[in-house]
Each structure stands twice: as C-alpha cells, then as structure tokens.
Amino acid sequence: MCCWWVTAAPRGLDLFGPAEAFSEAGRRLGAPAYEVIIASAGGGPIVLTSGASVATRRLASIRPQAGDTVRVVGGADRALEEAVSVPDDQRPRCRRSP
Numbered sequence: 001m002c003c004w005w006v007t008a009a010p011r012g013l014d015l016f017g018p019a020e021a022f023s024e025a026g027r028r029l030g031a032p033a034y035e036v037i038i039a040s041a042g043g044g045p046i047v048l049t050s051g052a053s054v055a056t057r058r059l060a061s062i063r064p065q066a067g068d069t070v071r072v073v074g075g076a077d078r079a080l081e082e083a084v085s086v087p088d089d090q091r092p093r094c095r096r097s098p
Contacts, residue, residue: 003037003062007074012048015073022069034069037062 004015019036026033040046043058064070 003039003064003068003070005059005070005072006038006040006046006054006056007072009049010046010073012050012052015048015054018071018073 004019006015015038019038022034022036038054038056039059039062040056041059043056043061045053046056047053062070
C-alpha cells in the first residue's frame, strides 16, 4: 500500500505524479503492485492549489503494515506543520517488523 497523507493546499502534481509512478509499477509488472490511497486528517474532499477537488479517506482509518509507504503531501511550508499537529489518535498506525 502507498498512502498519500494530504495536508494543507497540496499541488496536484505533488499528489498525482508520484501516485502515477507507483501505479505504473503495477502496470509494468502486469499485476497491481501497490494500492494507492489518498488520505487527510478528517477525510472527505480537499481542494488542490488548482481549485480541483479530490476525495480522501480519513487518516485514522488507514492501517499501514511493515513495508508500506506513507508520504506527506502539502503545499508551501504548512505541510510539515500540519502533519505534526495531527492528534495521535488520528495518525496512521504502523506495525514494526521484528
């Protein structure tokens, strides 16, 4: 699974460029290699800098496993600030490999 954690004012290219790269890997392998999930703290639609709207899943509902990728995507410098301000109960939970 690849989870794109979308924060404030993401750019469409920052979101969809990498998502396409991961999806292309599956196409070239002839089988889905990754499940691409777009998530935000509250779930629901988010608006990109272009004005386009994208549906997202609620971040707390995502359960990454060892080997999964979670990528933070956001506009300007607010992405990191917003990512670290998400309450612990809304962050994705990852299990560590032994």
